[in-house]
Amino acid sequence: MKRLGQILVILITLFLLIPIGADRAQTEDYPGKTIHIVVPWKAGGGTDAIGRGFAEAMKTVVDVSVVVDNISGAGGVTGTVKVAKSRPDGYTLLMNGTTDMTAVLTFKKVPFSLDDLTYIGGFFTSPTWVLCHKDRGYKDLEDFLAKAKANPGNLTVGTAGPAGAQMLMASAIKGITGADFRIIPYSGGKDLKKALIGNQVYAGIIHAPVLLAEVKAGLIKILGTGMPLDKITYPPARDIKTLKDIGIPIEIGITRGIYVPKATPQGITSRLSEIVEKAAKSERFKEFGNKFGFAPVWIPGPKFEKQIRSELSLFEDIKAKHID
Amino acid sequence: MVEGLLGAFISILAPFNLILLFIGTGLGILVGALPGLSSPMAIIVLLPLTYSMETLPAFLTMIGVYVGTKLGGSYPAILLRTPGTPAGACTALDGYPMAQRGEPGLALGYATMGSTFGGFFGWILAVTCVPLLSSIAVKSSNADIALIGILGLIMVSAFVRGSTLRGLIGVVLGLLIATVGLDPIQTTSRFTFGYYNLMSGIPFAAALVGFFGIAVVLSDIKMMGRPSHLVTSRLNLALPKWKDLIARWQCILIGGLYGTGIGAIPGVGAEVSPWIAYATIRNKSKTPEQFGSGIAEGILTPEATNNANTGGTMIPMLALGIPGDGSTAIMLGAMVLHGLEPGVMLMKNSSDIVYGILVGILLSTFFMFLISWQAIRYFVLILRFDRSWLFPFILIFATLGAFLTMNTTFPVFIAITFGLIGYIFESRKFPVVTVVLGIILGPIIEQNIRLALALSKNDWYTFVATWPRKVMVAAILGLLAYEIYKGLTTKS
Numbered sequence: 001m002k003r004l005g006q007i008l009v010i011l012i013t014l015f016l017l018i019p020i021g022a023d024r025a026q027t028e029d030y031p032g033k034t035i036h037i038v039v040p041w042k043a044g045g046g047t048d049a050i051g052r053g054f055a056e057a058m059k060t061v062v063d064v065s066v067v068v069d070n071i072s073g074a075g076g077v078t079g080t081v082k083v084a085k086s087r088p089d090g091y092t093l094l095m096n097g098t099t100d101m102t103a104v105l106t107f108k109k110v111p112f113s114l115d116d117l118t119y120i121g122g123f124f125t126s127p128t129w130v131l132c133h134k135d136r137g138y139k140d141l142e143d144f145l146a147k148a149k150a151n152p153g154n155l156t157v158g159t160a161g162p163a164g165a166q167m168l169m170a171s172a173i174k175g176i177t178g179a180d181f182r183i184i185p186y187s188g189g190k191d192l193k194k195a196l197i198g199n200q201v202y203a204g205i206i207h208a209p210v211l212l213a214e215v216k217a218g219l220i221k222i223l224g225t226g227m228p229l230d231k232i233t234y235p236p237a238r239d240i241k242t243l244k245d246i247g248i249p250i251e252i253g254i255t256r257g258i259y260v261p262k263a264t265p266q267g268i269t270s271r272l273s274e275i276v277e278k279a280a281k282s283e284r285f286k287e288f289g290n291k292f293g294f295a296p297v298w299i300p301g302p303k304f305e306k307q308i309r310s311e312l313s314l315f316e317d318i319k320a321k322h323i324d
Numbered sequence: 325m326v327e328g329l330l331g332a333f334i335s336i337l338a339p340f341n342l343i344l345l346f347i348g349t350g351l352g353i354l355v356g357a358l359p360g361l362s363s364p365m366a367i368i369v370l371l372p373l374t375y376s377m378e379t380l381p382a383f384l385t386m387i388g389v390y391v392g393t394k395l396g397g398s399y400p401a402i403l404l405r406t407p408g409t410p411a412g413a414c415t416a417l418d419g420y421p422m423a424q425r426g427e428p429g430l431a432l433g434y435a436t437m438g439s440t441f442g443g444f445f446g447w448i449l450a451v452t453c454v455p456l457l458s459s460i461a462v463k464s465s466n467a468d469i470a471l472i473g474i475l476g477l478i479m480v481s482a483f484v485r486g487s488t489l490r491g492l493i494g495v496v497l498g499l500l501i502a503t504v505g506l507d508p509i510q511t512t513s514r515f516t517f518g519y520y521n522l523m524s525g526i527p528f529a530a531a532l533v534g535f536f537g538i539a540v541v542l543s544d545i546k547m548m549g550r551p552s553h554l555v556t557s558r559l560n561l562a563l564p565k566w567k568d569l570i571a572r573w574q575c576i577l578i579g580g581l582y583g584t585g586i587g588a589i590p591g592v593g594a595e596v597s598p599w600i601a602y603a604t605i606r607n608k609s610k611t612p613e614q615f616g617s618g619i620a621e622g623i624l625t626p627e628a629t630n631n632a633n634t635g636g637t638m639i640p641m642l643a644l645g646i647p648g649d650g651s652t653a654i655m656l657g658a659m660v661l662h663g664l665e666p667g668v669m670l671m672k673n674s675s676d677i678v679y680g681i682l683v684g685i686l687l688s689t690f691f692m693f694l695i696s697w698q699a700i701r702y703f704v705l706i707l708r709f710d711r712s713w714l715f716p717f718i719l720i721f722a723t724l725g726a727f728l729t730m731n732t733t734f735p736v737f738i739a740i741t742f743g744l745i746g747y748i749f750e751s752r753k754f755p756v757v758t759v760v761l762g763i764i765l766g767p768i769i770e771q772n773i774r775l776a777l778a779l780s781k782n783d784w785y786t787f788v789a790t791w792p793r794k795v796m797v798a799a800i801l802g803l804l805a806y807e808i809y810k811g812l813t814t815k816s
Contacts, residue, residue, distance in 0.1 A: 006545060006712070007545060069731055072731070073521060073730045075523060162511045182778065194668065198462065201779070
């Protein structure tokens with residue numbers, strides 16, 4: 001009997017542990033309490049760094065405290081779904097990159113869609129760029145593609161993941177130009193970084209400003225970019241040719257922005273837009289951008305929503321034409 | 325390298341860091357001394373507490389616990405004949421007879437000195453090997469890493485306590501668990517049953533919490549309410565004389581070498597190495613019949629091996645991102661939580677943390693000596709208490725730790741599930757560490773094999789294209805052949 005009691009106590013403790021958290025909704029006097037910015041990735045990555053930088057900037061704009069919650073898992077889906085289903089009171093915001101959402105929507109059946117969110121605004125755009133080790137000796141992307149055409153099936157292009165914007169960009173370049181290179185999907189940016197530094201792939205596609213330090217050191221060369229690099233803090237890189245410049249009619253880059261659940265009242269979203277815009281234009285965030293590698297931007301909600309929706313249709317188009 | 329070490333010394337010498345390292349070491353000795361509680365479990369309990377700390381102090385706390393448990397395990401082995409940790413079991417062979425003979429203080433003294441010198445020895449090897457190995461490992465390609473992973477798995481199953489077959493079953497089960505989630509190249513969903521949370525696989529940090537936290541409590545429930553009989557309750561540590569130690573230098577040298585060397589093999593580490601070192605010293609001895617009757621060599625050797633392990637396991641953890649045992653597996657998980665990227669790039673990107681951890685091992689070994697020297701009697705007192713009141717706290721912290729890995733309840737359920745699986749495994753004498761290594765190394769091996777093949781246009785020759793690869797393939801085949809041969813001959 002005593003044994004049974006002991007086991008029971010332990011089981012009860014176990015179940016009491018399952019945390020339940022609920023916040024009261026408050027619509028007037030927004031913001032009146034702590035704002036949570038959900039970053040759907042583990043602490044330490046690029047999106048997390050931008051999220052933390054933005055939270056610091058927001059603190060200079062509002063009187064309440066702003067904290068970052070890393071709710072990771074399932075390639076960013078867990079945290080995104082969590083916010084989409086959270087109380088629409090303007091205290092739980094999602095901070096995520098556009099392509100992080102559109103790529104997963106393109107490749108997978110996931111329990112959210114672009115209609116589940118309200119778009120507050122985008123504040124940080126980084127193009128996706130094509131890099132190679134300096135020893136490869138390519139002049140630019142056109143040079144690389146010419147070499148790839150001359151050696152069909154022999155050159156390799158690494159991407160930071162098998163189902164992301166980088167994969168779509170590589171497939172589109174391959175499909176549109178007809179250059180026959182092999183796409184090697186590494187498991188995330190860190191593995192591709194290592195392969196590029198170790199000169200194990202011919203070229204690699206990754207979001208800027210990853211490897212910017214190696215570019216500055218002269219070890220890695222920028223071949224091309226999915227979007228203009230005019231906002232980069234490293235001036236020599238600003239006139240790198242975009243895909244459009246060399247006749248590939250696509251634009252690929254990631255914009256980080258703020259989203260809230262669809263049902264958030266109009267009064268709160270417009271107040272939040274003002275706050276986010278102020279934070280994006282604040283000195284604090286400019287400083288962060290300088291350190292990180294790109295100057296911040298401000299894309300208002302409606303324009304941001306249009307951008308992400310056209311990005312999704314571009315991705316679905318690329319997938320249908322060049323991958324399936 | 326020297327600048328890195330000196331820099332790390334300077335940053336550790338902040339009072340807060342030193343206090344954390346000291347407390348961690350004391351806690352480690354305590355945890356090691358309590359049978360049933362282990363170092364991976366203690367580190368899991370600390371996860372929620374260290375989560376909000378800066379990275380270096382967080383790892384110093386964990387390192388303190390890791391080093392402390394190695395010595396702590398010998399206290400009950402000597403005084404109760406119940407080893408506090410699996411690795412302490414060997415110390416009981418000679419420690420308990422010596423204590424029975426009326427010299428418990430001296431037995432503990434030899435254990436303390438063995439651990440301290442073994443720890444220093446392992447540290448010296450680790451400090452030399454980690455930077456060296458990382459500079460080679462950065463140049464490694466996918467085929468090399470895949471082979472290192474496979475070699476690690478084969479070694480785990482071959483050397484793990486109990487039978488190779490059980491080890492192999494454990495490893496394969498771990499590999500199976502690791503297949504859940506998106507296929508790393510084609511992104512096909514595998515065994516997710518349409519449940520999006522499983523898309524990135526079973527979160528291994530949560531599985532570890534289950535295996536080393538919840539499962540341990542479940543198996544320890546049966547020890548509740550059992551009083552302990554100490555050899556003696558009043559004792560003071562009697563440090564052995566220098567000339568007695570110097571006369572037994574071989575024990576420390578052999579123990580240190582075996583401890584570091586075997587500790588560096590993934591998954592084998594702590595449990596086997598003291599026995600191998602003990603057997604070696606006994607075979608070399610002119611009076612092997614005295615072993616087991618309570619002689620100093622029998623305490624010094626396993627304890628030196630034990631603590632040299634701490635240095636050994638750091639080598640694959642810091643240079644390759646491959647865990648040597650349960651504790652280092654959790655530390656690797658904690659690295660991810662703190663935004664570090666364990667793997668061959670760790671040394672390049674976060675050398676301050678790497679050197680910080682290494683310096684932490686050295687200082688913690690020193691603290692361990694101090695605590696054991698001055699405060700051993702308080703730790704021994706605790707051995708007489710019933711420790712079941714600790715269980716609810718362990719469960720609370722383990723659950724918090726699981727929650728924190730993703731900030732949702734999903735990993736909590738994973739931890740509970742794996743707690744039950746781990747309990748069933750341990751009670752059937754399947755070493756859980758083999759499953760854990762399967763889970764951790766599985767994705768690394770799969771991803772790298774497939775990338776290596778993608779890079780070589782599906783040419784399998786790439787796995788024997790260079791000399792290091794040829795050696796590794798030969799080692800894998802040799803080990804497998806040896807195990808099969810052994811299995812066939814012992815049956816007939």
